[in-house]
Amino acid sequence: MPDMEISEVLVQPYMLRAIAGIILIAINASVAGSFTIFRNVSFLVAGASHSALAGAALFILLGVYGFPANPLIGALLFAIATAFVAGYASKEETNTAIGISFAMSMSLAILFISMIREYAAKVWSLLIGDLFLLTYEDLYLITFVTFLSLMIALLFYKAFLFISFDSEGATAFGLNTRRYNYLLLSLIAISAVMLLKGVGAILVFAMLVAPAAASNELASNLRDVFIYAFIIALVSGFVGIAISFFFEVSPGAIASLLATTIYFFSLLARRFRGD
Amino acid sequence: MVKGKNEKEDIEIDAITSKGVEFGYGEQPVLFDITFTIKKEEFVAITGPNGSGKTTLLKLILGILQPRKGEIRVMGYSTKERDKIMNLIGFMPQKEHISSNFPILVRDVVMLGLGARKGIMKPTGKADEEEGIQAIKSVGLDEEIWMEKFAELSGGQQQRVLLARALAIKPEILLLDEPFNGVDIPSQNKILDLISDLRKKGVTVLLVVHNVNPLLHHIDKIMLLKNRIVAFGKPDEVLTDKNLISAYGASIPIIYCEEGYAHPVYSDIHG
Ligand SMILES: Nc1ncnc2c1ncn2[C@@H]1O[C@H](COP(=O)(O)OP(=O)(O)O)[C@@H](O)[C@H]1O
Ligand SMILES: [Mg+2]
Numbered sequence: 001m002p003d004m005e006i007s008e009v010l011v012q013p014y015m016l017r018a019i020a021g022i023i024l025i026a027i028n029a030s031v032a033g034s035f036t037i038f039r040n041v042s043f044l045v046a047g048a049s050h051s052a053l054a055g056a057a058l059f060i061l062l063g064v065y066g067f068p069a070n071p072l073i074g075a076l077l078f079a080i081a082t083a084f085v086a087g088y089a090s091k092e093e094t095n096t097a098i099g100i101s102f103a104m105s106m107s108l109a110i111l112f113i114s115m116i117r118e119y120a121a122k123v124w125s126l127l128i129g130d131l132f133l134l135t136y137e138d139l140y141l142i143t144f145v146t147f148l149s150l151m152i153a154l155l156f157y158k159a160f161l162f163i164s165f166d167s168e169g170a171t172a173f174g175l176n177t178r179r180y181n182y183l184l185l186s187l188i189a190i191s192a193v194m195l196l197k198g199v200g201a202i203l204v205f206a207m208l209v210a211p212a213a214a215s216n217e218l219a220s221n222l223r224d225v226f227i228y229a230f231i232i233a234l235v236s237g238f239v240g241i242a243i244s245f246f247f248e249v250s251p252g253a254i255a256s257l258l259a260t261t262i263y264f265f266s267l268l269a270r271r272f273r274g275d
Numbered sequence: 276m277v278k279g280k281n282e283k284e285d286i287e288i289d290a291i292t293s294k295g296v297e298f299g300y301g302e303q304p305v306l307f308d309i310t311f312t313i314k315k316e317e318f319v320a321i322t323g324p325n326g327s328g329k330t331t332l333l334k335l336i337l338g339i340l341q342p343r344k345g346e347i348r349v350m351g352y353s354t355k356e357r358d359k360i361m362n363l364i365g366f367m368p369q370k371e372h373i374s375s376n377f378p379i380l381v382r383d384v385v386m387l388g389l390g391a392r393k394g395i396m397k398p399t400g401k402a403d404e405e406e407g408i409q410a411i412k413s414v415g416l417d418e419e420i421w422m423e424k425f426a427e428l429s430g431g432q433q434q435r436v437l438l439a440r441a442l443a444i445k446p447e448i449l450l451l452d453e454p455f456n457g458v459d460i461p462s463q464n465k466i467l468d469l470i471s472d473l474r475k476k477g478v479t480v481l482l483v484v485h486n487v488n489p490l491l492h493h494i495d496k497i498m499l500l501k502n503r504i505v506a507f508g509k510p511d512e513v514l515t516d517k518n519l520i521s522a523y524g525a526s527i528p529i530i531y532c533e534e535g536y537a538h539p540v541y542s543d544i545h546g
Contacts, residue, residue, distance in 0.1 A: 038377045159395045162387045166373045169440075171339050172366035173391035174357070219378050220424070 009245065017139060018131040018251070021198045022237030024142050025207055029233035031153045032191030033212030034225045035184060038164040042209045044086050047098035048079040048189035049204035051105035052196055055079065057112035057123045064116050071126070072141060075193045078105060083189035087182045129200025131241065131251045142194050149187050149194075160184045161222070199252035206256035207233060210263045217266040232262055288351045290315045290448055290479040291336060295345035298328075298335055305331050308503045309345070313496075315447075318470065318480045322487050323500035324523055329483040330369065332500065333450050336481070337366060350447065362392065365446030367437045369453045375426040381436050382421050385410060388440035410443035411436070415465055431462025438466065442473075449473065451482045455489065467493055487514075491536045511537050 009015055036042050055078025056071035063069060082101045089097035113120045125133070134142075153160065159180045162170040171177045195204045215228030233255075240255030289312050296309035306328040313319055321329050334340045335347055338354035338361070346353060349360040385407040390399050408421055414435040425433060434454050441449060449470075455463050470480050471493060484490060487497060487510070497513040499505040501522040506513040514537040519527045527539045 040374055040376065155396065158387060158390050161379070161383065162391060162395070164377075165375060165379055165384070165387070166368055168368040168372050169366065169388075169437075170391065172337050172364075172368065173388055173444075174361045175391055175395060216377050221378050221380055221422075222383060225378060 006245070014132050015241075017134045017136070018241055019238075020139055021131050021134045021142070022234060022241065022255075024139070024146050025195055025198055025237055026211075026230050026233035027146050027150065028191040028194050029208050029211045030226045030230035031150055032188045033208050033229050033233070034216070035153070035160055035164065036188050036209055037212045037216045037225070038161065039184060039188075040164075041086065041094070041185065041188065042205070042213070043095050043098050044083065044185060044188055045192050045208050046205045047086070047102040047105075048082045048192040049196060049201045049208075050102050050109075051078040051082040052076070052189075052193045053123065053126055053201045054105035054109040054112065056126050056196070057109045057116075060119055060122050061112045061116050064119060070141075071122070072138070072193065072197070075126075075196055076190060079189040079193045080186050083185035084182060087178075087185045125200075126196055127201050128250070129196065129198055129203065129252050131198050131237075134198060138197055142197075145190060146194055149191060152183070152187055156180060156183065199256065203252050203256045206260050207236075207252070210256070210259040211236065214259070214263040214266040217263075217270045232259060236262070288315075289313065289348075290317065291347065291349055291481070293335075293345065293347045296335065296342040296347055297344035298331060298340060298342050304502070306335070306502055307344075309342075311498065311504060311507050313479065313481065315479055316474055316477055317495045318474055318493060319482070319496045319498060320487050320490050320494045321481060321483045321498045321500055322485060323505070325485070327500045327522070328502050329500055330452055333366070333452055333481070333483060336450060337361075337364060362444070363447045365441030365444055365449045367434075367441045367449070367451045367454060370430070370433060370437070370456055371453075373437075378424050378426070380421075381411065381423055381425055381428070382407065384425050384436055385440045385443055389443050392444045407439075407443055410439040413442060414439045414469055429459075429462070430457035431459055431465070434458055434462070434466060435469075438469070446478065448479045448481070451480070453483055453485065455484060455486075460489075463489055486541060488538050491532075491538060492534065514539055 036045055052075035055074035055076070059069045059071040059074030082098065085101045086094050086098050109123065113123050159175055162175060163177050163180050163184065167177050192204050192208060195207055199207050211232035212225065212229040214232055215225050219225040219228055236255040236258040239258055240251035243249065243254045244251035291313040293309050293311050297304050297307040299305050309332070321332065323329055331340065335342055336349060336354065338357040341355065350363050352359040354360055386399055386403065389403050389407055393399065393403070408418060411421060412418060416432065416435055416439070420432070425436060428436065438454070454466060467489070474480060482490065491510050494510065496508055497510050498507045499513050499518055499522050505522045506518040514529060516526060516529065519539055527541055529537050529539050532538055
């Protein structure tokens with residue numbers, strides 16, 4: 001890249017796709033990320049993103065054996081399955097249930113990879129991710145799904161908030177808490193998959209949860225949690241891309257590093273404010 | 276004349292009746308042989324050791340859980356008709372079951388209740404907000420608190436916000452689950468005064484507590500629970516040595532205050 005002007009680089013298709021990717025990631029980090037914090041299910045994000053990896057591996061395997069299917073669909077199915085396991089488990093068992101499906105998915109992922117060694121790199125790429133390798137097809141799918149999640153979150157905003165705050169009260173006030181819980185957990189799991197190709201399963205947690213966790217410390221009302229989370233994710237992503245332009249480093253890693261650092265500073269800021 | 280007849284009928288319908296109710300989460304029944312009647316405008320305390328099924332009983336009354344034997348009726352309606360009874364009952368959950376590790380405002384909390392009653396998908400407007408603020412004032416809180424973070428309020432203020440949320444929908448029956456946990460004595464007294472006012476306006480109140488002492492001078496009846504009803508009636512009839520042993524499995528000393536009320540001294544059972 002060094003022998004190109006910045007302005008030239010900025011209009012390169014791969015760069016434009018990466019920028020679009022960052023914007024979509026920031027929307028997910030704002031909507032699903034904030035609800036992850038409210039509902040207190042951050043472990044689901046780790047579980048879902050790794051289960052998604054197993055789903056993608058399975059679909060790649062199916063492709064090798066003559067049943068071509070988009071790996072992202074497999075990823076979505078497995079992630080949603082994890083959300084349902086989490087929703088089915090009782091409150092005390094949620095984290096254990098997610099942990100076990102996490103472990104099971106990793107076993108499956110490694111099993112599938114061992115069956116298709118020649119294609120293993122395809123699966124590994126989802127573990128690490130690469131913003132610059134996003135294709136137009138990926139972007140269309142991510143845009144469509146992100147838009148859908150946004151609509152669902154807007155439509156059910158109050159219900160999601162109520163069950164996160166006080167599920168007993170929500171039920172008493174007539175909400176179908178179970179149904180909304182499954183819907184919300186699925187929404188979070190789906191968002192985790194939306195970040196998979198761009199930042200990789202390992203870093204999904206950092207990019208989806210850290211911005212909202214940081215903004216939750218700083219914001220003085222709910223609306224600001226969503227706004228700050230969006231801004232933190234967006235800025236982290238852009239800085240990641242900018243730095244990777246000068247140095248040969250992963251933009252996703254820089255972005256995640258920044259987002260998680262902001263979280264720790266926001267903790268400090270809150271302590272200093274004294275609340 | 277017609278009006279007089281209606282009024283008579285009104286009085287004859289009891290607020291809550293339970294007949295031979297049994298319920299369990301698994302095989303083992305958590306509650307059994309639950310038969311009682313609570314009349315309109317009564318103020319009843321439900322008490323008993325931890326895990327004795329107090330919260331479960333409230334959930335059965337709310338129709339969140341359904342008995343596997345027997346039936347509960349609220350204002351004459353079976354709890355199976357949830358949409359009928361929902362609008363009659365205001366509920367205040369145990370504060371320990373609430374998670375507010377995010378900047379939810381008092382406004383949000385109260386408006387969620389009003390919104391849920393209206394239909395959670397419908398937008399709430401200025402008029403609803405006005406009602407919410409009225410509810411906050413009615414529990415003796417300052418209007419300023421409306422835009423403050425719920426998590427930053429004191430325990431007593433939080434309880435009163437939850438009470439306001441329950442009252443905003445103008446219920447005929449109010450169910451409160453351990454409203455005094457983490458609440459200082461002055462706030463506790465404020466909540467009690469408020470409940471006394473509500474009763475004068477015709478609201479029936481059921482309150483779960485693990486320590487009945489602060490309530491003794493206010494309530495009409497006590498229900499002593501230990502998976503079944505150990506005793507139900509006037510405080511002095513219920514708080515006998517025999518009943519307390521059967522509920523708590525240990526003798527609890529009883530002292531009598533100047534006004535002649537029996538006060539159990541639980542110190543050994545409740546840490
Ligand atoms: N959702 C549940 N699933 C299984 N068991 C439960 C559930 N809720 C309560 N229990 C059990 O039922 C019993 C009564 O609980 P609860 O009604 O909460 O008691 P209390 O409110 O009197 O402390 C306890 O043994 C408790 O462990
Ligand atoms: Mg309880």
